[in-house]
Amino acid sequence: MARKRSTSGLDGLLLIDKPAGWTSHDVVARVRRLTGQPRAGHSGTLDPFATGLLVVCLGRATRLAEYLTAHEKVYVGEVVLGAETDTGDAEGQVVAWGEVPELDEAMLARVAARFTGRIGQVPPAFSAVKVGGRRAYDLARRGEAVELAARAVDVFDLRLDWAGEGRLRMTVRCGPGTYVRSLARDLGREFGCGAHLAALRRMRSGRFGVEDAWELGAMERLAAAGRVAEAVIPSDEGLMDWDAAVLAAAGAGAFVRGTAYVAGRTARVARRARVYGIDGEFLGVGAVEEGGVVRPVKVLVG
Incomplete structure (x- = not known):
């Protein structure tokens, strides 16, 4: 393979279509190698058996991961009825069997409605939730009993369609922290x-869709041609639903030094906002307070 040029200065977001069998960590490790950027992370884990959109943050954009993780997500999955597994997916051991009842569209709609809204959900035993400082999946793999408390999650929309032969197609739009395996x-x-859950694909995360994501093979070819930077999108693209504040030179200078600045009393209050210099450079995340005070929260430049 041709030697790729160094791209260690890359900052921004990379949309990857994660293949089945890869962990999210595996994908991030491959992205680090392809981009030459050691600072990389993702904004929401996908299980190894799952496919679909993984938003990878590069360089300074890693500091925005907490905001991107909080985005709502859309999944399409295949549910196999008649057998519950210890992992909640097809890779686990069957722990309970049952006869599949007759299901019609009306019943599927009623059940979907019961699991829509703010619901209580117990995470799978095989999950990254911590129990006494240890990951639940570590305890479960050792055969230890894992008891996890229910927690509130948001399911904004759930559709169930009969797929035949004891299978359902599930489409879910949900908030952060929702386990589709538990659903x-x-x-x-x-x-x-x-x-x-027999299959799962993440279709959307915030404003990003899997149709705009890169397969790893395509990324390999871009890297070989020294063109991987073409796939990177600006860091602020994931925050476009926020308010924005634009600061002139004095205000931008104060912001990058971590100092609050009075931008003007006409500024609208915002708990968090994208902050730019007058030249359009994205400076970071700030809070706009009463009286037009712009206070730095995360400074990405300087």
Whole structure:
């Protein structure tokens, strides 16, 4: 393969279509190698068996990961009825069987409505949730009993469609922290037959869609041609639903030094906002307070 040029100064976001069998960490490690940027992370884990959109943050953009992780997400999954597994997916061991009932569209709609809104959800035992300072999946793999408390998650929209042969197609739009494996498990219990997730694909994360993501093979070819920077999008693209504040030279200078600045009393109050210099440079995240005070929260330049 041709020697790729150094791109260690890359800052921004890279949209990757994660293949099945890869962990999210595996993808980030490959991106580090392809871009030459050691500072890289993702904005929301996908299980190894899952595919779809993984938003990778590069360089200074890694400081924005917490905001991108909080975005709502859209998934499409395949639910197998009649068997519940210990992992909640097809890679686990079956722990309960049940006879699949007759299901019609009206029943599917009623059940979907019960799992829409703010709901209580128990994460899977095989998850990254910490129990006494240890990851739940580490305890579960050792055969230790794992008891996790239910927590509130937001399911904004849920659609269930009969896919034949004891299978459902599930489309879900949800908030951060929602486990789709747990949703499949709980649907199976609601139907009284058990269920697990056989396939999962993340279609959207915030304003980004998988249709705009790069497959790893295509990224390899870009890197070989020294063109990987063409795939990187600006860091602020993930925050475009926020308010923005534009500062003239004095205000921008204060911001990058970490100092609050009175931008003007006409400024609208915003708990968080994108902050730019008058030349259009994205400076970071700030809070706009009463009286037009712009206070730095995360400074990305300087």
